[in-house]
Structures are given as C-alpha cells and as structure tokens.
Amino acid sequence: MRKAAGARVHRGVGVALWRQVADGIRSAIAAGIADGQGRLPSEVDLASRFGVNRHTVRAAIQALAQEGVLAAEQGRGTYVRRQRKLVYPIGARTRFSAGFDGQARTTSVELLDHGEEAAPGVVAEALGFAPGSRLPRVETLGKADGVAVSRATHWFAGGRFRKVAATIGRTGSITRALAAVGIRDYVRASTLVEASHADVGDTQVLGLSPGAIVLVTRALNHDPAGAPIQYSVSRFPADRVELII
Amino acid sequence: MRKAAGARVHRGVGVALWRQVADGIRSAIAAGIADGQGRLPSEVDLASRFGVNRHTVRAAIQALAQEGVLAAEQGRGTYVRRQRKLVYPIGARTRFSAGFDGQARTTSVELLDHGEEAAPGVVAEALGFAPGSRLPRVETLGKADGVAVSRATHWFAGGRFRKVAATIGRTGSITRALAAVGIRDYVRASTLVEASHADVGDTQVLGLSPGAIVLVTRALNHDPAGAPIQYSVSRFPADRVELII
DNA sequence: CTGAATGGTCTATTGATCTAGACAACTGAA
DNA sequence: TTCAGTTGTCTAGATCAATAGACCATTCAG
Incomplete structure (x- = not known):
C-alpha cells in the first residue's frame, strides 16, 4: 500500500516543485482531499504528504489562490x-451554446478577431481548398458564468461565409450566423x-498561468449534403x- | 504580424525555460519547423526565436535527444x-488492437497487474454496483512498435469476469478475453x-519525464443488451x- | 481567558537555472 | 586547403527555487 493520496513530487525535471504541488493539490481536490466543509489539510500536513518544505506548499497555495481555486x-x-469541472459534450450535433446547459447559469460567445487569411495546409485541405488559400477566419472566446472556458479559431469554406463574423459578433452564436448565410443545419464529421x-x-485570452494544460480539439463540420463548411480548432x-x- | 513560429517563453511560472523550449520544439516539429531532411534550425537561430540563451536551447535539445525525438x-x-504522433480512434466499436492498424507494424497489450479490489465510487456506480464493491481489476500496457503508448486500468462488472485477466495475459487481447467468458460483442457507451x-x-510505466502531459479517457462498455460490462481508464x-x- | 492549531512574515543558506562570453572540434562546400 | 557554419565544452556571475528555523497574528474550542 502506498501513502494515502499525496503523489510525491519529481525533482530535477524542469518543473518547479511548487508547481507540481499546485497541480497535485488540484487533482487531490477532485479526488476528495478536502473535508465536508471544503477545508484542505493544513500546510504542514500537505508538506509532509508531498515530501516538500512548508514554504513550497505555501507557494503552491498562493498560485492556486490567484487562480481562484483556493482561499487561505x-x-x-x-x-x-x-x-467542479465543466463537461463539454462532443458529438455529431454539438453546439457551443447548448454544451454547458444546466452546468452554468450564463454562457456567451465573444468575437475576438476576424479576417481573411491564408489557411494552414491541413485546414485548407479539409475544407476542399488548395493549400495556402485565403479563407474567412474567426476567433472566438467562450465563457460560462463569466469565466473563460474555450478559445477557438474557426475557418470557413470560402468567401460566401465572409459575413458570418459580423453576425457572430452581433448574435453571439455561430449556429445563427451560419443560418444567416443559408446554412440551416450542419453536423460534425x-x-x-x-x-x-x-x-x-x-495565457492572455483564457487567463491561464503558463505551464497550464489545454485540451485541443480540431473539428470539421459538414452540411447535410456532406460538403465541408467549417473547420474549428478549440482550446x-x-x-x-x-x-x- | 507576429514573429514566425517560435512561440516565446514564459518566465517565473514554475516551468524551467529549457523545458518550455523543449515542449516548444516538439510542437514546432509537428508544425514543420524542420527542413526536408529533418534538420532543425541552428541552436543560435532557435535561441533567438524563443528569446532565450543558446545554452538554454542546448538543455532543451539534450532532453529531447534523451527522449529519442532529436539527435544532434x-x-x-x-x-x-x-x-509522427499515433492517432487513436474513439468510437462505439473501438478495439485497442485495431486502433493503430496501418500506423504501426506491431501492436501489443501486456498484462501489468490484476486482482480484485474495492472500486472507486464512480466506477462501481457506473457498473451498477454499490460504492466500495470489490471488483476485478486489470492493469494493461499498450505498445506500438515497441513504444509504450497507453496505460489502462480496466474494471469489470462482477466476479464472473475473474478469469479475463489470465486470458488477457495469454492472448494479449481484451476482446478475446471477454469472448472467453461469453461476451461476444460490446459497445462503448x-x-x-x-x-x-x-x-x-x-513516468515509470510509460517512460515519461515528469511534467509531461497525458490524455486520460474514461470509457464505459456495454453488452448489446445495454448491461454495463467494463469501465476503463486509459492514459x-x-x-x-x-x-x- | 487560555492555549492549541492554523496561516503569515522574516532571515539565511544552499543548489538549480539562466545568461554571457570565449574557444575547441567537426563538417561540408568553395 | 580554407573557411563559414555548426555543435561541444569550459568558466563565471546573476537570479530563481527550495529548505530550515524562528516568531507573529488569528481563530476557535475548552
């Protein structure tokens, strides 16, 4: 049998101990290290669990406090x-706005930037264009209860989608913006x-501390006829x- | 317009610069930083791209060389x-052995450990048992071309699956082991x-350097009738x- | 009120990390 | 052969990360 939870720490691998402890505390919270009132073990206790000095634990707690995870x-x-983590469903008919329903009181999509630019090779190819083609590009920021939860770059299949950016900015919905250019339905391929x-x-847009981890999804959406419409990279x-x- | 690729580095965030540069080089390789012969830019060039000293780049390259990614x-x-990264498909009918077909010459599943233990609450619940129930548990290591690519813990729905562990050890296949206890088919719910x-x-089983990132999947498999069979956590x-x- | 338990602050010391500069060793093209 | 361009090695100093110990400030149960 191993020592309770704790998961010791690795030295000399280019990740500061306080950061490893911070990550360890975060996952220990998910595993239920806090008591019924959400109270963590004392600093001295945590220090011995992780096998580090109390000051190192304090540095970790400070970082988590800044993130809004803990309060000392x-x-x-x-x-x-x-x-609680939010759970984002991925399926054939995923829509951002519907994704966090029931988990957050409010959700929103903000338009960060848009324009027409040379698409990366894989993107152009997936959308059926020659590598290097200039395609409409939209950057969005998704929020749930005011906290940034996703950052996405959407590429669209050609000039007829040029005005979706403006519509997204106005309505805060990609689905509605696509409807405005005649796309009534689409599915995730x-x-x-x-x-x-x-x-x-x-780190800037999502307010993360560098060194944090992001899940990256790359999705291709088709219209019902099977023609590619949109390629999205979400973080x-x-x-x-x-x-x- | 930003500086080419490069992605600058964050200071004072608990991750050593050489490690950030190593991660940056790894992803820059995927984005095509190397030339046709697989040759990287010079150390001086990389140093200026990342905004660090040449010696820091050297430390990053040494780490990647040890991992087998680079050779100086x-x-x-x-x-x-x-x-190239391997691509692991997730779908209703995912089978490990078939997952890397065409991407690796050989794939294998090794049995690391097995036994019957108290299952974590979520696991027992998903399988239809009371929290704390003792259930058969199997640890496996998946390899592709001899390189460790997955580490999984499988929990099974009750004592009738006790002998799957032995069969996995013999045949190297979970599908065949389930067939041996009468499960001809199953789907991922x-x-x-x-x-x-x-x-x-x-770090030990997969041979990772601490600080590395793992993707974690939690999957529940049903038999065709909808009865839960197996809960797997794969890393x-x-x-x-x-x-x- | 008292005292144990807890987080907050300070000082000092050690080792790891990062920068800087100089030069050696090797490769390949001119 | 020569030389520009590359990786390899060494030294030295500055800054960051981690440990250690002492003590203060606050809270809460007895």
Missing part, C-alpha cells in the same frame, strides 16, 4: 472555492483531440473543462 | 528522429476525455498519441 484564511485553514501546454495566447483549459463523447 | 551531430546540425500531468506511475502520452472521434 489565517487561523482557520485553507478552503476550496471552485471545484470528425473531431481530433490532443493536449499541450498553454501558449502565449492562451479548453484542462483544469476547468473536460470533454465527453 | 557536431558540425552538421540537429535532426529529427521520431516525429460513453467516453470522457481530460488531460493532466504525468503521475509517478506514468496516453500526449506527445505520442492523439485521439480521433
């Missing part, structure tokens, strides 16, 4: 503030999932969102 | 050794995907594998 209260203890570290854009903060298929 | 050759340059840092077991190294749905 002198004399009382450290408490969990935000706990395939989705690729990978994971990587947050890049500079993620979800792995500490706030998980995907269900 | 004095006087000539640094070359890519391993590049749902899959949850999340991402996290590698834990101690991952894939995110630098070697991506998932397609």
